[in-house]
Amino acid sequence: xxxxxxxxxxxxxxxxxxxxxxxxxxxxxxxxxxxxxxxxxxxxxxxxxxxxxxxxxxxxxxxxxxxxxxxxxxxxxxxxxxxxxxxxxxxxxxxxxxxxxxxxxxxxxxxxxxxxxxxxxxxxxxxxxxxxxxxxxxxxxxxxxxxxxxxxxxxxxxxxxxxxxxxxxxxxxxxxxxxxxxxxxxxxxxxxxxxxxxxxxxxxxxxxxxxxxxxxxxxxxxxx
Amino acid sequence: xxxxxxxxxxxxxxxxxxxxxxxxxxxxxxxxxxxxxxxxxxxxxxxxxxxxxxxxxxxxxxxxxxxxxxxxxxxxxxxxxxxxxxxxxxxxxxxxxxxxxxxxxxxxxxxxxxxxxxxxxxxxxxxxxxxxxxxxxxxxxxxxxxxxxxxxxxxxxxxxxxxxxxxxxxxxxxxxxxxxxxxxxxxxxxxxxxxxxxxxxxxxxxxxxxxxxxxxxxxxxxxxxxxxxxxxxxxxxxxxxxxxxxxxxxxxxxxxxxxxxxxxxxxxxxxxxxxxxxxxxxxxxxxx
Numbered sequence: 001x002x003x004x005x006x007x008x009x010x011x012x013x014x015x016x017x018x019x020x021x022x023x024x025x026x027x028x029x030x031x032x033x034x035x036x037x038x039x040x041x042x043x044x045x046x047x048x049x050x051x052x053x054x055x056x057x058x059x060x061x062x063x064x065x066x067x068x069x070x071x072x073x074x075x076x077x078x079x080x081x082x083x084x085x086x087x088x089x090x091x092x093x094x095x096x097x098x099x100x101x102x103x104x105x106x107x108x109x110x111x112x113x114x115x116x117x118x119x120x121x122x123x124x125x126x127x128x129x130x131x132x133x134x135x136x137x138x139x140x141x142x143x144x145x146x147x148x149x150x151x152x153x154x155x156x157x158x159x160x161x162x163x164x165x166x167x168x169x170x171x172x173x174x175x176x177x178x179x180x181x182x183x184x185x186x187x188x189x190x191x192x193x194x195x196x197x198x199x200x201x202x203x204x205x206x207x208x209x210x211x212x213x214x215x216x217x218x219x220x221x222x223x224x
Numbered sequence: 225x226x227x228x229x230x231x232x233x234x235x236x237x238x239x240x241x242x243x244x245x246x247x248x249x250x251x252x253x254x255x256x257x258x259x260x261x262x263x264x265x266x267x268x269x270x271x272x273x274x275x276x277x278x279x280x281x282x283x284x285x286x287x288x289x290x291x292x293x294x295x296x297x298x299x300x301x302x303x304x305x306x307x308x309x310x311x312x313x314x315x316x317x318x319x320x321x322x323x324x325x326x327x328x329x330x331x332x333x334x335x336x337x338x339x340x341x342x343x344x345x346x347x348x349x350x351x352x353x354x355x356x357x358x359x360x361x362x363x364x365x366x367x368x369x370x371x372x373x374x375x376x377x378x379x380x381x382x383x384x385x386x387x388x389x390x391x392x393x394x395x396x397x398x399x400x401x402x403x404x405x406x407x408x409x410x411x412x413x414x415x416x417x418x419x420x421x422x423x424x425x426x427x428x429x430x431x432x433x434x435x436x437x438x439x440x441x442x443x444x445x446x447x448x449x450x451x452x453x454x455x456x457x458x459x460x461x462x463x464x465x466x467x468x469x470x471x472x473x474x475x476x477x478x479x480x481x482x483x484x485x486x487x488x489x490x491x492x493x494x495x496x497x498x499x500x501x502x503x504x505x506x507x508x509x510x511x512x
Contacts, residue, residue, distance in 0.1 A: 060328075063324065064324065064328075065320065065321050065324055067321045068321045068322075068324055068325045071325055072324070072325060072328050075325075075328055075329060075332055076328070076332065079332035079335060079336055082336055082339075083335070083336065083339055086336075086339050086340060086343045086347070087339065087343060089343065089346075089347050089350065090342075090343035090346035090347045090350065091343075091346065093350045093353075097354075185440065185482075188437075189437065
């Protein structure tokens with residue numbers, strides 16, 4: 001069983017990474033990653049929603065009939081998203097002002113739905129919770145990486161505005177790597193999202209190839 | 225006689241027939257399970273082969289009566305043998321799916337309603353703080369001793385859109401007003417807060433929300449550039465209304481590198497905001 005959990009963690013974070021291997025959730029992966037901070041925040045919010053909804057689906061899996069499973073899954077994801085949205089607005093308002101716009105978009109992300117269908121609908125509660133959590137964290141890593149590359153090349157900074165997201169203690173994280181106005185603006189605009197995401201997918205596969213791993217071809221059902 | 229416990233069962237069948245859904249006796253049996261009608265539950269389990277074989281007379285009685293009920297409900301003539309009742313119970317459980325979906329909707333709807341209740345007051349408080357923050361940026365603390373957030377006036381602007389005017393007063397006299405203005409930017413609407421002193425001079429302009437390109441158009445935000453600060457102290461007297469444009473359009477304000485549409489949108493908003501003030505000056509500064 002311990003081995004199983006290890007596989008879940010490894011799959012979520014690297015081997016079957018939602019963005020770089022399964023190529024799911026590309027919309028937030030490209031639209032939300034104009035900076036590393038944005039990508040990180042969006043990733044964390046998605047991870048929270050994925051963990052909660054995977055857990056709930058696994059708990060209720062015997063009650064959900066095959067015919068209505070998709071609407072029920074979407075209902076659960078949407079309910080979790082609304083919950084996070086309301087709670088953050090009320091109790092983490094500063095964070096909400098930065099991320100608030102993007103939280104409702106998690107509903108339309110296909111990664112949570114894919115994991116519910118491929119994993120949580122068939123597995124017990126605890127593994128499902130872990131799968132949701134680590135798939136979400138893998139998503140966070142991917143978004144932060146894309147955001148970091150785009151931000152460094154595009155505006156010459158790294159983790160700008162991190163203090164808005166995590167509090168003043170993280171001011172030290174905000175780096176300026178290139179002088180102002182040195183940035184290649186295109187990297188922050190939509191084409192940069194496509195370029196960087198594509199290149200990072202290539203990098204990930206090259207690392208896997210070098211390690212002698214079999215390339216996992218994309219697909220939500222490849223693990224489960 | 226119709227027992228009260230059977231009402232849900234009957235109701236489901238009625239709804240099913242009325243809406244043309246194919247209701248199986250399986251559905252009725254499930255509803256019976258759900259409503260914890262013990263007799264129906266046991267008999268249903270028996271009929272579906274989940275329970276043990278009939279152990280005593282009471283079991284047999286139950287089984288017989290549930291078959292009787294299903295016969296009635298499903299209109300199976302008494303002359304048909306018991307097997308056809310069993311066939312009826314095999315019909316697809318279409319309605320069950322609806323019931324499951326409905327139950328989930330109800331459950332999560334309830335959770336959301338409770339969360340909404342819990343967060344309502346806090347969210348309203350945060351929204352008020354936000355408004356206070358944006359107001360304090362365009363109305364200097366020195367010119368008022370009241371709370372502008374609560375001293376409001378509802379008015380219609382030039383586009384017949386309802387706007388809330390916040391009034392700053394000192395010793396009861398209106399010293400300045402602030403209201404939201406809207407401009408059309410490169411990527412949608414730009415919302416700004418405009419503060420005007422009673423004499424028509426701008427106290428300040430701040431962007432509340434926009435969707436402009438990061439790195440280009442977002443220099444209108446005060447934390448990304450000082451462009452927006454240049455308007456304080458200006459009015460329609462200096463410069464005259466026709467000069468409230470970007471240089472490219474023959475006005476006197478700089479656009480910034482790579483972005484003309486965004487500043488044009490902001491200037492358009494300010495111009496219409498000042499026009500609104502000029503047209504409604506008497507009403508806005510009433511009691512000053």
